[in-house]
Amino acid sequence: MSSPARPDTGPLSPGTHTFRLGGVVQRYHVYGEGPVCVAHSGGPGIFWEYLRMPLLERHLTMVYVEPVGTGDSGRLPSHPHGYTRDRYSRFLEVLINRLGVPAVHLLGHSHGAFVAAYHALYRADRLSGVILYGGAPVTGPEHGEEASARVREFAAAHAGHPGLPAVLDAFGAMGDITDDASTLAVAKGVLPSYFADYWGDEERFSPFRDAVRATYISGLDENLSPDPIDDRAALKELAVPALVTVGRHDVICGPRWSQELYELIPDARLVVLENSGHMGHIEEPEAFSAAVLAFVRETATGSAVA
Numbered sequence: 078m079s080s081p082a083r084p085d086t087g088p089l090s091p092g093t094h095t096f097r098l099g100g101v102v103q104r105y106h107v108y109g110e111g112p113v114c115v116a117h118s119g120g121p122g123i124f125w126e127y128l129r130m131p132l133l134e135r136h137l138t139m140v141y142v143e144p145v146g147t148g149d150s151g152r153l154p155s156h157p158h159g160y161t162r163d164r165y166s167r168f169l170e171v172l173i174n175r176l177g178v179p180a181v182h183l184l185g186h187s188h189g190a191f192v193a194a195y196h197a198l199y200r201a202d203r204l205s206g207v208i209l210y211g212g213a214p215v216t217g218p219e220h221g222e223e224a225s226a227r228v229r230e231f232a233a234a235h236a237g238h239p240g241l242p243a244v245l246d247a248f249g250a251m252g253d254i255t256d257d258a259s260t261l262a263v264a265k266g267v268l269p270s271y272f273a274d275y276w277g278d279e280e281r282f283s284p285f286r287d288a289v290r291a292t293y294i295s296g297l298d299e300n301l302s303p304d305p306i307d308d309r310a311a312l313k314e315l316a317v318p319a320l321v322t323v324g325r326h327d328v329i330c331g332p333r334w335s336q337e338l339y340e341l342i343p344d345a346r347l348v349v350l351e352n353s354g355h356m357g358h359i360e361e362p363e364a365f366s367a368a369v370l371a372f373v374r375e376t377a378t379g380s381a382v383a
Contacts, residue, residue: 119187324353
């Protein structure tokens with residue numbers, strides 16, 4: 078009499094997985110099958126679920142990282158400080174090594190794109206390619222001024238809409254974020270501006286907004302110093318194939334920055350989603366997924382894409 082088959086509990090089996098690094102729990106979630114694509118969410122501090130990509134899960138094994146400090150992953154002793162790109166990248170390195178495949182694609186969205194760029198620059202040994210989705214090569218005053226100009230354009234385009242004052246109030250409150258509650262309030266408050274036409278299809282997008290969850294991450298290192306970003310010089314030497322993708326109407330990391338990433342990175346492709354803001358995987362899921370799959374097919378090593 079044969080024994081019943083045991084469920085697959087390997088590091089790429091469907092479901093939720095955890096491991097520990099330095100006593101801190103790293104949690105991740107696996108969906109789909111095919112070549113492996115590791116997805117790092119943004120914020121920092123926005124819970125991973127918003128980044129689910131069901132169309133990609135039909136062709137790829139999507140590994141959604143629950144970044145440390147966020148959701149049910151562990152907290153650093155210095156929480157809410159200390160979550161630098163290098164810290165996130167070290168957890169990514171261990172996770173990717175544990176997956177047991179020769180190479181993966183790494184997709185980062187928003188702040189996750191900054192993390193993915195850093196990882197591709199400094200820990201690229203097991204990367205077939207990197208997908209920088211809604212990212213930029215810099216933070217700081219220049220990035221802030223561009224975002225402010227884009228928000229003003231959004232406000233002008235929606236002047237008179239009853240929901241606009243709340244969005245602008247949420248942007249004004251960004252500098253006052255100090256805890257989980259204020260992080261979540263701002264994240265939900267600004268979200269209509271992160272879509273090309275949120276109010277034009279609110280019935281479709283409001284459940285996404287309602288489901289957003291967030292944790293306060295300060296953006297400072299463990300010594301309470303800022304972690305500024307300027308990758309312009311380094312990206313000129315990036316050796317990993319890159320797909321840069323952005324929504325035409327993105328207010329926070331707009332097309333200017335993706336064009337600059339495309340021009341800086343030697344082996345880069347650029348896809349602009351014409352009817353999306355910052356959430357192209359929700360707004361134009363077919364176009365977004367087609368772009369990612371085409372890139373993975375072109376750059377995958379070791380396995381075919383269905």
